[in-house]
Amino acid sequence: MIPQRQTIFVHSHPKGWGNCQSAAMASVLGLPLSEVIDTASDEVREKGFWPAIYEWLNDRGLKVITVGPKDDRLNGAYSIGKGPSPRGNFHHAVVCKNGVMVFDPHPSDDGVLEILSHDLILPMSEPEKRLWESKKVETDV
Numbered sequence: 001m002i003p004q005r006q007t008i009f010v011h012s013h014p015k016g017w018g019n020c021q022s023a024a025m026a027s028v029l030g031l032p033l034s035e036v037i038d039t040a041s042d043e044v045r046e047k048g049f050w051p052a053i054y055e056w057l058n059d060r061g062l063k064v065i066t067v068g069p070k071d072d073r074l075n076g077a078y079s080i081g082k083g084p085s086p087r088g089n090f091h092h093a094v095v096c097k098n099g100v101m102v103f104d105p106h107p108s109d110d111g112v113l114e115i116l117s118h119d120l121i122l123p124m125s126e127p128e129k130r131l132w133e134s135k136k137v138e139t140d141v
Contacts, residue, residue, distance in 0.1 A: 001027055001030065001102075002026075002027060004032065004033045010088065013040060018090075019038060019040040021039040022036045023105035024094060024095050027095045027103060028095060057121065059132075061123060063128065064120065066118065067079075067120060068117060069116070069117070074096070074098055074099040074118055079119060080093050080118065081093070081101055081112065081118050082094075082112070082116060082117050083114045084112060084113045084114060096115065099118065101115065
């Protein structure tokens with residue numbers, strides 16, 4: 001995990017979008033923020049927030065599974081915790097280890113009021129990769 005701060009904030013974005021999800025994903029994946037999908041972009045929002053994220057991850061041989069706060073699969077793992085922001089009526093993403101927040105991409109370090117769920121980013125299996133590639137070929141035709 002390499003901490004990456006978010007650079008786009010809900011309160012200053014004209015459409016009320018932030019890139020905490022991008023920063024949390026970059027942190028968990030150990031990538032610079034510039035190499036991760038921009039979740040505050042119009043392109044992502046028009047495509048659909050989660051479908052765009054799933055596609056970006058799948059193209060890199062990764063998938064995301066969402067689990068509850070007490071799930072055993074969180075033990076030993078970094079995850080992206082999601083919950084209500086203390087800064088307004090919207091959700092925020094933070095980096096967790098073993099289900100506990102260890103880094104907030106927002107410079108306030110306020111975290112979330114409560115972690116409602118976690119996203120685990122995992123490698124796709126070989127059959128999942130083949131299925132993804134076949135779906136891409138079908139949509140490209």
